[in-house]
Amino acid sequence: MSSLRVSIDSDVCIGAGQCVLTAPGVFDQDEDGFGLVRPGLGDGGGDPLVREAARACPVQAVTVEEG
Ligand code: SF4
Numbered sequence: 724m725s726s727l728r729v730s731i732d733s734d735v736c737i738g739a740g741q742c743v744l745t746a747p748g749v750f751d752q753d754e755d756g757f758g759l760v761r762p763g764l765g766d767g768g769g770d771p772l773v774r775e776a777a778r779a780c781p782v783q784a785v786t787v788e789e790g
Pocket residue numbers: 731735736737738739740741742743756757758779780781782783784785
């Protein structure tokens with residue numbers, strides 16, 4: 724079974740919040756509204772919505788890599 728690596732490029736993120744709206748189990752927003760991956764969920768936690776969240780981000784700040 725392959726694992727995933729989910730990350731957010733904080734230099735690119737504009738705080739649109741789409742990742743959090745799409746996959747709230749994996750993403751959260753900091754106090755400034757920028758997206759972050761919830762602690763311990765850098766592998767996506769098996770949530771199929773992480774790929775949807777990557778697509779939903781308007782600036783492609785969410786990266787989902789295999790392995
Ligand atoms: S959807 Fe993209 S721009 Fe918006 S908070 Fe998430 S990572 Fe940042």
